[in-house]
Amino acid sequence: MHDLSRRRLLAGALGTLGAATLGACAPGTERVPVGSAAVRRAEAARRHPGQRVVAARLRPRPVTLDLGGPVVDTWAYGDSAPGPLLRARAGDLLRVRVDNDLPVSTSVHWHGIALRNDMDGVPGVTQAPIEAGDRFTYEFTAPDPGTYFYHPHSGVQLDRGLFGVLLVDDPDEAGGYDVEWTVVLDDWVDGTGRTPDDVLRALAGPTAGGGSMPGHDMGGMRGAGGMDHGGMRMGEAMTSPLLGGAGDVDHPHHLLNGRIPAAPRTFTARPGRRARIRIVNAGSDTAFRVALGGHRLTVTHSDGFPVVPAVTDALLVGMGERFDVEVTLGDGAFPLVAVPEGKSGQALAVVRTGAGRAPVAGVRPAELDRVTRLGNDLAAADGVRLPQRRVDRSHDVVLGGSMMPYRWTINGKSFPDSEPLAVEQGERVRLRFANASMMFHPMHVHGHTFALSRGGARKDTVIVRPMERVVVELDAGNPGQWMTHCHNIYHAETGMMVNLSYRT
Ligand code: C2O
Ligand code: CU
Numbered sequence: 407m408h409d410l411s412r413r414r415l416l417a418g419a420l421g422t423l424g425a426a427t428l429g430a431c432a433p434g435t436e437r438v439p440v441g442s443a444a445v446r447r448a449e450a451a452r453r454h455p456g457q458r459v460v461a462a463r464l465r466p467r468p469v470t471l472d473l474g475g476p477v478v479d480t481w482a483y484g485d486s487a488p489g490p491l492l493r494a495r496a497g498d499l500l501r502v503r504v505d506n507d508l509p510v511s512t513s514v515h516w517h518g519i520a521l522r523n524d525m526d527g528v529p530g531v532t533q534a535p536i537e538a539g540d541r542f543t544y545e546f547t548a549p550d551p552g553t554y555f556y557h558p559h560s561g562v563q564l565d566r567g568l569f570g571v572l573l574v575d576d577p578d579e580a581g582g583y584d585v586e587w588t589v590v591l592d593d594w595v596d597g598t599g600r601t602p603d604d605v606l607r608a609l610a611g612p613t614a615g616g617g618s619m620p621g622h623d624m625g626g627m628r629g630a631g632g633m634d635h636g637g638m639r640m641g642e643a644m645t646s647p648l649l650g651g652a653g654d655v656d657h658p659h660h661l662l663n664g665r666i667p668a669a670p671r672t673f674t675a676r677p678g679r680r681a682r683i684r685i686v687n688a689g690s691d692t693a694f695r696v697a698l699g700g701h702r703l704t705v706t707h708s709d710g711f712p713v714v715p716a717v718t719d720a721l722l723v724g725m726g727e728r729f730d731v732e733v734t735l736g737d738g739a740f741p742l743v744a745v746p747e748g749k750s751g752q753a754l755a756v757v758r759t760g761a762g763r764a765p766v767a768g769v770r771p772a773e774l775d776r777v778t779r780l781g782n783d784l785a786a787a788d789g790v791r792l793p794q795r796r797v798d799r800s801h802d803v804v805l806g807g808s809m810m811p812y813r814w815t816i817n818g819k820s821f822p823d824s825e826p827l828a829v830e831q832g833e834r835v836r837l838r839f840a841n842a843s844m845m846f847h848p849m850h851v852h853g854h855t856f857a858l859s860r861g862g863a864r865k866d867t868v869i870v871r872p873m874e875r876v877v878v879e880l881d882a883g884n885p886g887q888w889m890t891h892c893h894n895i896y897h898a899e900t901g902m903m904v905n906l907s908y909r910t
Contacts, residue, residue: 433799433828434909437887440524440532444831444885444908449522452497452547459501460494464514466558466568467507471597473659474669478597480567481508487567487664488590488688489556495575496551503543504536511535514544515559516572517726518709518866520853521546523886528559528852531887531905535560550855551576552710553684553728555590564895565595565602565690567664573684574710583682583732585675590664591685591723591744591753593657593692602690602895605655610812610900644748648695648722648778650872651845652748654809654896655691660746660753667754667767677737677759682706684730687723690895693846693869694744695778696721698757699771701740703731705784711855711864712787719776722747724848726867726893727781741765745774780869782876786862792879798833803849805841805870805892805902813900814843814892820901827890827906829882836879837890841870847897849876851906852888856880867893882908 438444469482483489494500506512513536515527525546529535536542548554554572557564571588596602646652663671675681683703687694697703697720705716707730721729723744739762744753756764786792807814816824829835837856839849850867856878857864870876891903 433830436910438831438885438908438910440886442885445523448885449547452549453499454497457547458495458498460492460498461501462490462492463503463505464489465505465507466512468509469567471567471664473594473661474665476598476659476666480596481563482567483570487569487592489568489570491588492556492570492572493575494548495577496549497547499545499547501543501545503541505541506536506538509538511537511560512563513559514556515852516544516546516554516556517850518552518554518728518855519546519548519572520550520855520884521548523853523884523888526852526886526888528889531889548574550574550710551579552707553686553730554710555686555688555728557688559889562602562606562690562895562899564688565605567596569688571684571686582680584679586682586684587673588684589662589686589742589755591687591689591694592661593655593689593746594659594661595655595657598658606896606899609654609896646748649693649747649846649869651843652693653691653746654894656749657692660692660744660751662742662744662753662755667752670754670756672756672758673742674758675735677735679735679759680732681735682730682732684728685721685723686728687725689725691725692749693722693724693747693848694753695747695774696723696742696744697771697773698733699741699743699765699769699773700736700738701733702773703733705779706730706732708781708784708863709855709865709867711790713784713863714787716779716784718779719773720778722778722780722869724781724846724867724869724893725895726848726850727865727869729781735759738762739764741769741771743769743771743774781863781865782858782860782869784861784863786857786864790864791862792857792864792881795834797836797879799829800836800838801827803827803837803839803890803904805839805843805847805849807843807845807897807902814897814902816902816904821891821903824901824904827904828909829906830909831882831885833882834879835882836877839868839870839876839878841872841874844872846871847892847894847902849890850893851880851890853884853886854880854888
């Protein structure tokens, strides 16, 4: 605060030159603490008398899962992955008790929810880690309807079986569909001979993750050219015309609602019915191209918020993104396919409305090769456009990194050394994501839903392709300290993360 006034004085002393150089006045220097009065006030404004309480319990624990053939030892919420479906109405209070039965500490992050900062689930930033054997109760209002998900914000635990869907219903929504299905996509490695922590160590070397032994010899896994890390295919091999570098990890399985394509889930309905399909990409290193054989998809929501309905053959879903699509069902048995972009294999479910043979595991509907949309192509529905106003503050967010050594940066620095993006309460903030690397990055901002400057679609996670610039704006109305990062969990964990930091 004192620093702020000093800077303002300085600007004044320098006259117009100083003002032009500084642009908007410099933000304050004191962080708004995660449990501050400002955070409590923001939560109080979301509460209302007679608020409904939705209570739930999550029990992260070691478990053995059958993926539809392969049996894996992993960690999950309860006894399945995805974990329990949590469902509330907009404005409800969620009270979720987490009993940590894992052998390590954990946390739960409520991806996409504009919640109170001290319930955001980022250990070391918004709370202490939930130690092994301990418990923690998350309690927050979920203000906005939509399709969300939850997952740990601890190391690479997301790439275990630790994820689940949180649906927030809109009490005023017209509906207009007959059936509703939730589809969770995931890339799977855990329990197939290596854990996500092994993968991280192989990528980043012995210093990664903080948990490996100093001096442990991983020399043999750092092959020249970065192509061979202990038998894993690496980055350069996985490219897509749409995304460029498409991933760093060759996950052996791709799952739809926890199943490999040889043992798919089946969704049933009557022909002619209108289905709403909520698609969540819970993968760690994989974007999925989704299509329903014999149908076109109408995209109605992106990251929970309505968009101008957009018809497409296929939809590209980055890690952390969610889309709701609607489709009028034909008569028969149809493949709902999710192809890992730039990688081999696929995930599959069967949509059955009538007689006919179930599609085979390797089926490739023609829709996959027709029009494919990204979230970046969508426009905001009228009711959710950010109002026009002057931008108070702009930040460049330059995404960089290298494979050898494996290290990812924002504005040239790896978290926690990255320079926080300072904002003040009430500001209109512009973030200019600029990808200076050869891989795509799905960039996620906690606690806010930004607007794409092109099209205005409201999102919390947006794909930034190699050498691409994506500009977004948000209103700084949710005080606290908010992680902003790539939702490739291996990129985030090796540095591609920064703090969107409210200051006074
Ligand atoms: Cu799902 Cu910090 O993110
Ligand atoms: Cu990334």
